[in-house]
Amino acid sequence: MQKLNFVILITFLFNTSSLMAQSPKPVSKSEINQVREIVRHVIESNDEFVKRLPPDYFNQLIHGQKPMATMVTCADSRLHTHALDIHPDGDLFLVRNIGNQVSTAEGSIEYGVRHLHTPVLFIIGHSSCGAVEAAMSKPAHLEPSIWRELDTIKVTGNNSDDRAQVKESVESNVNHQVSTALKKYATEVKEGHLTLIGGVYDFRNDYSQGSGRLVLINVNGETNPAEIKKMPIVNFK
Numbered sequence: 571m572q573k574l575n576f577v578i579l580i581t582f583l584f585n586t587s588s589l590m591a592q593s594p595k596p597v598s599k600s601e602i603n604q605v606r607e608i609v610r611h612v613i614e615s616n617d618e619f620v621k622r623l624p625p626d627y628f629n630q631l632i633h634g635q636k637p638m639a640t641m642v643t644c645a646d647s648r649l650h651t652h653a654l655d656i657h658p659d660g661d662l663f664l665v666r667n668i669g670n671q672v673s674t675a676e677g678s679i680e681y682g683v684r685h686l687h688t689p690v691l692f693i694i695g696h697s698s699c700g701a702v703e704a705a706m707s708k709p710a711h712l713e714p715s716i717w718r719e720l721d722t723i724k725v726t727g728n729n730s731d732d733r734a735q736v737k738e739s740v741e742s743n744v745n746h747q748v749s750t751a752l753k754k755y756a757t758e759v760k761e762g763h764l765t766l767i768g769g770v771y772d773f774r775n776d777y778s779q780g781s782g783r784l785v786l787i788n789v790n791g792e793t794n795p796a797e798i799k800k801m802p803i804v805n806f807k
């Protein structure tokens with residue numbers, strides 16, 4: 571009996587100590603405050619957004635969507651819809667992932683193109699893209715799930731500290747994503763139902779056109795800027 575009690579005591583102590591070891595540390599007050607401020611920012615922003623709109627604003631959105639374009643962008647926090655569409659509600663079927671990739675979001679893009687029938691598929695990269703830089707420098711500490719998502723980023727250099735190399739790799743990745751989409755949607759493009767447009771949102775002024783400009787670098791696989799300029803779809807004069 572005494573032996574049994576000893577076993578129970580040891581088991582109890584072991585379980586208690588392992589439970590204590592697993593218990594997370596209490597969250598600090600400053601962390602709670604930080605999270606509260608973030609949540610407050612989102613709630614207040616939403617409140618302001620709703621208050622600025624006329625009361626019947628959402629009626630147009632209730633019965634479905636007919637977006638004008640499917641757009642794939644990087645998930646980077648420095649690139650947002652308002653830079654590319656001043657009134658984006660209902661306009662863009664937006665797909666975001668690290669490195670603005672087509673293969674890792676195949677189903678979402680296909681829904682936009684083949685079910686919502688958007689006549690344009692944009693693929694938009696951006697200056698200083700961290701995903702492109704990671705694909706260049708291949709840092710060892712990344713998790714397997716992140717590595718898998720870098721698989722279809724195509725870069726041209728391996729020095730992510732070199733601004734020119736990063737710019738070139740951002741372009742090469744956008745062009746690669748456009749060519750992946752061109753293969754998949756060859757019929758739609760050939761029949762004129764879909765136009766693929768690749769661009770770079772340039773907040774670092776890599777293209778010397780001014781910070782924050784969208785630079786179009788690829789239309790249906792054409793990457794020569796002089797040829798792109800001649801195309802009626804991008805000639806607005």
Ligand SMILES: [Zn+2]
Nearest residue numbers: 644646699700
């Ligand atoms: Zn990025």
